[in-house]
Amino acid sequence: MRSDKMKLGSKRAPHRSLMKALGLTDREIAGPIIGIASSASELIPGHMHLAQVEDAVKAGVRMAGATPLRFSTIGVCDGIAMDHKGMYYSLPSRELIADSIEIVAEGHPFDGMVFISNCDKITPGMLMAMGRLNIPSVLISGGPMLAGNYHGKSLDLISVFEAVGRHAQGNIDDDELAAIESYACPGAGSCSGLFTANSMNSLAEVLGLALPGNGTIPAVDSGRIRLAKEAGMAVVRLVKEDICPRNIATEDSFMNAVAADLALGGSSNTALHLPAIAKAFDVDFSIDNFDLLGRRIPHLCNLSPVGKHHIQDLEAAGGIGAILSRLNELGELKRDARSVTGKTIGEIADASRVWDDEVVRPVGRPYHSEGGLAVLHGSLAPDGAVVKLAGVPEALRVHEGPAVVYEDGEVATEAILAGKVKSGDVVVIRNEGPKGGPGMREMLSPTSAIVGLGLIEKVVLITDGRFSGGSTGAVIGHVSPEAANGGPIGLVQEGDRIRVDFNKRSLDLLVEEDEKKRRAGALAEASAEKPVAAKHNPDGYLARYSIFVGSAAEGAIYRKDFVEAASESVKRLQSGETS
Structure with missing residues (x-):
């Protein structure tokens, strides 16, 4: 086991002593140790309930005979960070999340990991860390928020942003704006439309790195807790079979993710995150894949912000399995791609069904003849x-x-x-x-x-x-x-x-x-x-980020050539060279 590096043999007695300080028994130390990276937070609606998901994951790990150990990482709520300095930190947080998980997991060699995420940059950051570490892993999200309701009309966060424009034009008064503000986001979960968080949590399923239901079971549904337990049990099975993320998420998996994204009409941010995640998995990927497949794959779902349906409607219509089923009908599904379930993506598609032909349109009656991106x-x-x-x-x-x-x-x-x-x-x-x-x-x-x-x-x-x-x-x-x-x-x-x-x-x-x-x-x-100063004169982390970050066309990841150049500069300084 990988964890033997920190616990096996007489020389590791000090290490075991510290584990016993945590309250672990000899039996718990001896078994597989599963690291649980969690982004639970009181700052983000999508993460406010993740402690309950953590408990369920830990229960699943224990039921399968392993020992769970939880640690935390950061997260930024894009909606709350919007329109002030905070938004400069949202995308850069993705790199910090991946880095921080890599640090903890290398410092404490786990046998397997469960990644508990939900919102915009947190899920991509965790998937990037999963690819880098390449130890048996499963991702489980906190699930989507239910849509709000105001006078019989479904609402979500975007309804509030758009209401600001209507208010500025004088079309609604202060009281109506306040009512929309109060009813749009009714509780825990990632915002209820097909925005970035729900897009990425859904694509995690298609990549095979999360269990079916990860993207669509509502946060407040007890099915989410059951799914978290299943995730805990699944990772222990992956440890025993030594199946790692790079064994699962291959080039075919990423092409399936693009295909599903196009059929769903997902967030444009997926074109930023999929290349970054692919790089972490050492998979060649180009944003032109969206165009390559987009001309063949129709847009089958009309979810908010484009249409009237929400993620809860997609769940009722068959979830992401329904999308896989439609892609299978089109002949556009890479059926042999693997998943953490132990089944292939093709087998998951075969077992799935579309329950609502309006939420997930038939391939011959799409919302648009071309894909969503x-x-x-x-x-x-x-x-x-x-x-x-x-x-x-x-x-x-x-x-x-x-x-x-x-x-x-x-x-x-x-x-x-x-x-x-x-x-x-x-x-x-x-x-x-x-x-x-x-x-x-x-x-x-x-x-x-x-x-x-x-x-x-x-x-x-x-x-x-x-x-x-x-x-x-x-x-x-x-x-x-x-x-x-x-x-x-x-x-x-x-x-x-x-x-x-x-x-x-x-x-x-x-x-x-x-x-x-x-x-x-x-x-x-x-x-x-007259050299122009950086637009907002960043310092601290943003200053470093602006130096090292690469093009959006390649996922806005750190440029390898810059990182290597910086490493060489450090080596020269350490050797006494000054130029």
Whole structure:
């Protein structure tokens, strides 16, 4: 057993003595030791109940004859971090989560691990750690929040953001805004639409790294507790069979995840997280996979923020198994991909059924003929940009308009709410990428303002930042290279014509090449004469993050060449070299 490194033999008597200080018996020490990484927190609605999930996981581990030991990691609630300095830290927290789990698990060699997660960056961070460590593991999420209800209408967090725009326009009064605020989020769980958290928790199932039901069983359903017990038992079986995450999540698994994401119409953030997770699993992956499959796989679910259904409706319709079943019908499922259940993904699909043909449409009657996400390329995004295609109004499938340029998401939101953005405009928000932000903030407030002001079918928004899984409309994010890395988005000037063709997957700045070269030269000259300070003068962790982070097109992970260069610099300093 891996844990023998810290407990076996006479030389490990001091180690065992410290374990006994924890209250462990000789029998508990002798058995398999399962590390439980938990992000339980009183700060995040999706995590407020995870102590109960922890107890259930530990019960499952003990029922299977092993010893559970829990430790904690951090988490940021994107909704609470929105529109202030906190949002700069959301995406960077993903790397810290992965790093912190790696540190604990290497410092205490567990035989297996259970990862208890739920929200936006926490689930991807935990999956990245799982791939790095590659010891028998299972992920269990805390489950989705139920939808709220106000006067018979279903609500979720995005309803509140959009209500802010309606309130600014005078369409609702203070009392109605307060009522929507109070009823939209009724309790524990990850926000109830197909936003980033629920997208990633669902894709964890498809990757084979979580049990069926992980993405859709509601947080308040006792089925979630039973699933947590099953996860505890499953990891002990994986330990006994020595089945590790990289034995399960292969290239086929990631292609299945993309296929399921397209059918679901998941968050555009999946195009940021799947490449990062694939890298941790040593799997080659390109965001162009979304486009490769997106033209073949139809959009079958119309969940919030695009449609009227919520995650609880998908659970009632058959859950992620229903999606796998539809993909199997299409012949687009890699059936031999494995899962932590011991069954193949094909076997899980065969055992699944669709119980509601409106929530999970038949393949011959999709909501859209193409998948929910697309990748655009062109002179404005040479390395790609990502759009939630399912949310793009038909009226904007092909659009050309004048650029309205902002250097900051909050400034853009204020301008939109003040009526400074007009029908036909292309709003450009730049210097919000992984490096330039730093931290690649979500642009939920400007997109919600556009919806709230009734401009959703009249305005396109483009950014080198990213969008909340709750964003909808003709909103294009992850524009790469970002402005801070010399991308063409940094050359756009007020009034420039921008053309987007979602059908052809193109995004172009309609400015002559000579003029773009002139602008680039002028920017370089200005920077040489007076170096521009980082946008928000980051210090501490953000300063380090902005130096090492790579392109959004590659998952916004730390650049290997920068890390290696830093290591070499340290070695030179240690050897007495000064240059």
